[in-house]
Amino acid sequence: xxxxPSRYERTRCFRRGWVFERVGWVAMAAIxxxxxxxxxxxxxxxxxxxxxxxxxxxRYSRFCRAHSPTELTxxxxxxxxxxxxWIARSYLDEFAIQEIRPTPSAVTLEADRIRYAxxxxxxxxxxxxxFRLKAEHGGPYRGRIGVDDGxxxxxxxxxxx
Amino acid sequence: MDLVIRGLAVxxxxxxxxxVSGKRSLRSATTFDFVLLLIIAETTQQALVxxxxxxxxxxxxxxxxxxxxxxxxxxxxxxxxxDRLLEGQPLVILRNGVPLRARMHVERVDEDDILSAxxxxxxxxxxxxxxxxxxxxxxxxxxxxxxxxxx
Numbered sequence: 001x002x003x004x005p006s007r008y009e010r011t012r013c014f015r016r017g018w019v020f021e022r023v024g025w026v027a028m029a030a031i032x033x034x035x036x037x038x039x040x041x042x043x044x045x046x047x048x049x050x051x052x053x054x055x056x057x058x059r060y061s062r063f064c065r066a067h068s069p070t071e072l073t074x075x076x077x078x079x080x081x082x083x084x085x086w087i088a089r090s091y092l093d094e095f096a097i098q099e100i101r102p103t104p105s106a107v108t109l110e111a112d113r114i115r116y117a118x119x120x121x122x123x124x125x126x127x128x129x130x131f132r133l134k135a136e137h138g139g140p141y142r143g144r145i146g147v148d149d150g151x152x153x154x155x156x157x158x159x160x161x
Numbered sequence: 162m163d164l165v166i167r168g169l170a171v172x173x174x175x176x177x178x179x180x181v182s183g184k185r186s187l188r189s190a191t192t193f194d195f196v197l198l199l200i201i202a203e204t205t206q207q208a209l210v211x212x213x214x215x216x217x218x219x220x221x222x223x224x225x226x227x228x229x230x231x232x233x234x235x236x237x238x239x240x241x242x243x244d245r246l247l248e249g250q251p252l253v254i255l256r257n258g259v260p261l262r263a264r265m266h267v268e269r270v271d272e273d274d275i276l277s278a279x280x281x282x283x284x285x286x287x288x289x290x291x292x293x294x295x296x297x298x299x300x301x302x303x304x305x306x307x308x309x310x311x312x
Binding site for chain 2: 036038043
């Protein structure tokens with residue numbers, strides 16, 4: 001019997017390959033677990049809320065993916081019959097707005113923000129507006145969102161490419 | 162989360178559909194089978210990806226599909242019953258030159274299929290020269306020639 005094993009019997013080489021495979025399996029399991037809890041968006045870990053007491057609540061995904069839709073919901077107690085909210089332009093520069101529910105009655109462009117106005121028939125009733133957004137690029141983003149010339153909050157998102 | 166569920170659902174649905182369609186469904190790939198496969202792939206792709214065009218989403222889906230495949234292969238090794246349920250098992254469809262027609266009928270295999278496999282693998286063109294033909298889990302037919310023919 002030859003002392004030099006053929007290349008098909010070099011178990012050390014195969015063993016390295018097997019270890020590499022197993023490490024890969026564990027990594028895949030970890031990625032899946034992270035995805036299930038929402039590290040890459042759509043999950044418990046991703047759900048985030050920025051609020052000023054009970055008067056203004058902004059719900060959004062802390063983690064989301066570029067070119068994939070994500071929702072941002074603003075709920076607040078309006079002061080007048082024409083509730084308005086604004087979003088910083090620097091934030092909206094990074095996102096494409098696909099849909100606003102309900103549709104605003106007016107959109108006003110200001111120097112550093114975009115203001116959306118809505119019509120409400122119920123004075124003092126909570127208003128909830130949902131933006132369906134799509135990030136254009138990956139990266140960390142910050143933006144300010146406010147309502148009725150008073151309250152505002154900052155949202156922070158990490159967008160995966 | 163949504164992507165993981167979608168990936169799992171599509172994987173399990175395809176597994177079920179191809180199990181139900183039988184071993185031979187796409188084994189003998191005719192032109193139409195090939196077109197059918199392409200249509201299935203395209204439809205599946207739309208269902209999987211939806212309106213998510215991110216690289217991360219694509220990577221996640223690949224991990225879901227490959228990960229599920231690895232997990233299922235481990236489960237099948239630990240639980241042979243699951244393996245039999247999902248993959249079926251090899252079935253003898255001809256013994257000592259005699260076709261077992263009831264089995265062949267159920268599996269939608271005919272003598273031409275057996276002879277075709279025999280010609281390709283061993284250059285045999287008569288059923289009498291085959292000791293045993295087995296429909297494998299993969300849908301292929303393996304041929305054991307009679308000993309005197311083999312020599």
